[in-house]
Amino acid sequence: MEAELGLRERKKRETRQRIADMAMGLFMARGFENVTVAEVARVADVSANTVFNYFKTKEDLFLDRQDVYVDEPSRVVRERRAGESVIAALRRDFLEALEEGDWRSGLNEGADVVIRLINESPSLMARMRELAERREERLAETLAEATGADEDDIRPGLVAAQVCAAIRRLTADGIRRKLAGESHDHVVRDIRAQAGLAFDLLENGIGAYGGA
Structure with a gap:
């Protein structure tokens, strides 16, 4: 059970980091105001709801640390x-x-x-x-x-x-x-x-x- 929970948490961290990295790539290429959360979700291959599960706002995507x-x-x-x-x-x-x-x-x-x-x-x-x-x-x-x-x-x-x-x-x-x-x-x-x-x-x- 502990191993399963550890694996689940690691996958969550990896997903969160992947979304943040993809978002930053888009922001740097096109500017923060010109990128939507829907575009970030599409590039990260997740749903917009998944993005908001990890980040409350678009600003949080940019300032993930x-x-x-x-x-x-x-x-x-x-x-x-x-x-x-x-x-x-x-x-x-x-x-x-x-x-x-x-x-x-x-x-x-x-x-x-x-x-x-x-x-x-x-x-x-x-x-x-x-x-x-x-x-x-x-x-x-x-x-x-x-x-x-x-x-x-x-x-x-x-x-x-x-x-x-x-x-x-x-x-x-x-x-x-x-x-x-x-x-x-x-x-x-x-x-x-x-x-x-x-x-x-x-x-x-x-x-x-x-x-x-």
Whole structure:
């Protein structure tokens, strides 16, 4: 019975991934707004109802890994090394992602194409704003749990807002420059330097910044 259930779950995961992959191929070829769920179903050789069994909306088809995106900063905090501060862990993770070309840095291969598709779709842009809010809220909750903060403590929310804003600005800047045609190596080098400045501000505070 357990083996049968395991096989069934694996087939479900494989079907879900196949639908998402087929959908992304169509979106990249024709644009998000120009593809229907019925077309995705036809290419994936399933019914439209099957697509909606796995994905509630067309936006979910495009953003099939949204749960990972929302939880990523929280995961870094939960898995930080012994004695490592929250900011130190997030700095290390961002720089590692930048060096590895991982999606967490926003500068992975193909990220510029995905961002272009998002920018062309009002519904995807709205969903990305929603996911950014959820990501910040999730991190605030994780920080509150990690520090034992009570519900009136404003610090977890403030730290989460600043961290998420810094990472969002770094990735947006890198993607903007890649879309403008700058070389990948040049962009990565500059974003690495900017990340150092950003995380230094987060780590040391902004009190002296802009002093006359």
